[in-house]
Amino acid sequence: MIRGYIRTDKTEHTKEDQMEELRAANCETFRVDEGISRRSFLKPGLDGLMQEAVAGDVLVFCSLDRVAEYQRDIAEFFVKCQVLGVDVVVLREGLNTLENPGVFQVMAAFVGFARGLDDERRALAIEKAKRKQGRPSKLSEEQQLEAVEMKASGKTISQIAATFSVSRATIYSLLEPKTKKLDAFANIPRDELREIMFGKREQD
Structure with a gap:
């Protein structure tokens, strides 16, 4: 028909x-x-x-x-x-x-x-998302806590990076999400800062 x-x-x-x-x-x-x-x-x-x-x-x-x-x-x-x-x-x-x-x-x-292009774009998007999440920090939790405390107390990025022998980029990636809160981080106990940053307190 x-x-x-x-x-x-x-x-x-x-x-x-x-x-x-x-x-x-x-x-x-x-x-x-x-x-x-x-x-x-x-x-x-x-x-x-x-x-x-x-x-x-x-x-x-x-x-x-x-x-x-x-x-x-x-x-x-x-x-x-x-x-x-x-x-x-x-x-x-x-x-x-x-x-x-x-x-x-x-x-x-x-x-x-x-469809092949779609698969390629999807794979690139997944890879980009993974990169955006960032690599594991080169600093231990204690060092991250100390770095935040140092910045809140007025230390420069260069000074903090030199203290831990890491790049300025590493310190920037650590501190950038917390930039607006640094004033609030000054002069608070390390245990409270740990809970704010990592959601846990140091075990006795």
């Missing part, structure tokens, strides 16, 4: 032009989405078309933008059609999988490439 699909957005006042093109392409049935943007994921008519389609059917569209806006979404639609065993004809772009089944292979390759 040859099935046609029509979609109009809010700026289009009629579906007749598309209907005429599809009838000329010998479409036997039609599914219609009116007043729906190509960006919308909710296309009841297109969903109904895919549910009705069976192997051997031909789905006809006036143009690719009737299906979706983005290239990847269009490519994934073609992959779904191939899985269902239905062919696709797009009139204005001249795509016809009946005459050129290689279109399916091109679309599948594009989808595979896009």
Whole structure:
């Protein structure tokens, strides 16, 4: 069966032009989405078309933008059609999988490439998040406590770094989250400072 699909957005006042093109392409049935943007994921008519389609059917569209806006979404639609065993004809772009089944292979390759990029971006994001959490501190808890106390008492970053033989960056990474609280850290017992920083008190 040859099935046609029509979609109009809010700026289009009629579906007749598309209907005429599809009838000329010998479409036997039609599914219609009116007043729906190509960006919308909710296309009841297109969903109904895919549910009705069976192997051997031909789905006809006036143009690719009737299906979706983005290239990847269009490519994934073609992959779904191939899985269902239905062919696709797009009139204005001249795509016809009946005459050129290689279109399916091109679309599948594009989808595979896009998914590979997604995996790569996901892996990079995870790696970046792990780096953002920071490496384990080069200072022991006692040294971290002392460093905070030194800064609260007026010592410079360079002086603190020299005291513990670490880089200024290490001291900055320790103190930066606590910069707004340093005044409050001055002159408080070490045990209370430990609880504030690490959520625990020194065991007796």
